[in-house]
Amino acid sequence: MKQDMQPIDNFFRDMLSDHKVTPSDAAREAFLKDAESVVDKKRSPGKSPYLFLVIGLIILISGTGLYFGFRNNSGTKAVSPGIAKTAPAQNSSITPSEKSLRTSSPSPSKSVLITTTNSPSDGTTHETTQTHAVYSSGNHKTVTSSTPSGKPVSRTTKQNKQPDPQNNSNAVSSALNSSIPVKDAPTRKTAIQTEPEMPIAVNSPANSDGIKQGVNNPSPEAIVSKPAEKPAVKGESSTMKTVSKEEAKNETKENENNNTTEPQQKSSGEETTREKSHSATPGDLHFKAGVYYSPEWMFNTLEGEKYVNNFGVEGTYHFNRFSVRTGAGVSVTEGTHEVAISYNDYLGQYSQLDSITFNWDADHYNLLPTYYTTNKDVYDSLMKLENSRIKRRYTYLQIPLVLGYDFWTTERFTLGVRTGPIFSLLLSTRQLSGDYDPGKNRIMKVNDITPDRIQTNWQFMAGINFDLLLTRRISFEIEPDVRYYFNSVYEKSGTTRKPWSAGLRAAFLINF
């Protein structure tokens, strides 16, 4: 619309178009001081750098975990004790890592695998299978075996790190004759494969006899005890026999074949169950369910930082190292809803005359008026504006779908990463504080300053999960996480940037 400008308007506009007034020095200094603080606030690390820092940290930890996790899976040297213990409990057949221990020994082997298969008197071999795994570390060797009752037995052996040609034969002899006797074992078939360069001296009181006996034994090749050659009585120590290297290899292959065809043996006992629930054995599928509570601190909301309570029930399917978690939870948060109220001030009352009636006063010969009035409120015509804050409680339904990967597992602890979307649906809005009290003033108009909460919301979470097995059935999880909200929690999302939050989830879960 073109303005109706008159010459006087143009005159004033032209005259003052370049008019300048120099501000005072005090005003200048005051501005510079305040402006610098504003710029410093803008320059200081806001929420976004923190978000990137946390995400970067999670990625770093996850990457490290994945790296070591895969290395442990593919490597032949770093076999975690948990897995090694689990192997005899679940299957006496030789695992790939054990196979590699047997077959790949390009250098003087520091690892010796001793497989002792019980052979009861009835000829069946699958009932009492025993595996001895020897792990070397420096000058020490650890022999791990499991007894028929399922309890693992560890022994530590000492070896010379530098093979000395002169002492080698003695050491080897000692190793050969030590022969890992297990007194409580029944009749068995034992296969021991060693490298001649790496003698073993079993430093155990129980084996001292064996060491002495083997001092003068000149054949340091391999030791294979053959139950067929020497039938044993149940409860007797295993009999060891020294054979050539080729024989030992053949025997080992036979044992491998025998072991792989044996049915899987399930060991009973609490420890085995605990390991099963935690260790990543192939094909391990189990389910956890429980309750969780997760306080959450939200940023980038209109009211600044917000505290949110999340709690609910959830279930997690674990498949090997991977997991899927879902459930239903409630998210409760409080917020301030600001409204602008236009009102007219109350000024007072006046008596409005409704009607007048007159009665004839015969005594005084005049009319007596009777006034009928009503009190009327008087308001100022000037409209005033006031802001009012109302406290509200918002309750959301939360449905997560979180994928996980456990990259570090021990007997009691599990460390993993969790990530996935979370869907939120606004269930209810409850007003906590009272309404605005206008008094006697007249409210003319009420406008919402704070936009209403959005009905549905999507978030993406990422966190690190620490799982602690409290008992055989119950585990406790702690999970620090960050969440990014794909849309604002307000209906008018232009008023603020996308929110994000940091939280700490705690959960008690039952293992099924």
Place this chain on the structure above:
Amino acid sequence: MTGAEKPQNGGKKMDRRDLEALYSTHAPRLLSLCLRYCGNVADAEDVLHDGFIKIIRNIDTFTDRGAGSFEGWMKRIMVNTALNYIRDNSKSRKLFEPEPAFERLVIVEEEDGYFESLAERIDPKVVMDLILELPHGYRTVFNLYVFESYSHKEIASALNCSENTSKSQLSKARHWLRTRVSEFMIKQEAAK
């Protein structure tokens, strides 16, 4: 940063030197604007301060639309800050006061090009003083209509009054200023 342009990096990396440059470049012109609305220098400096802080705080939301857009954006912020100041002060005193009596009404027949010829004979400072002498309501409407090119509808919305009030206030402001300008010129002629 040249000062007339938006600071680099959304103002996040502004140091004291940049702030001083921005202030030195734009503050005098913007203070003149604030003075037209507030009527006195002290209040105008307060409004200027608040307006400049808003500018620094929201400078990253500014979208450059060519030459002069940054200055226009700053002017809009200043005008809005000044209007807020006027609204706040109108709680204690009425914006549109009762009409002053035109005791010294002087009617001058304006010839064509009268005001154009005045431009050479009158100092801008005097013109500013004339505006500052305007009654509060007259001055606000006159500023918005003449300098900010607001329509009467926009003025009515901004000042929470009717369009007719805006029109009448503008008319009276013009009349007042004509009278004062005529008086000033008569006095100047007499002094010669």
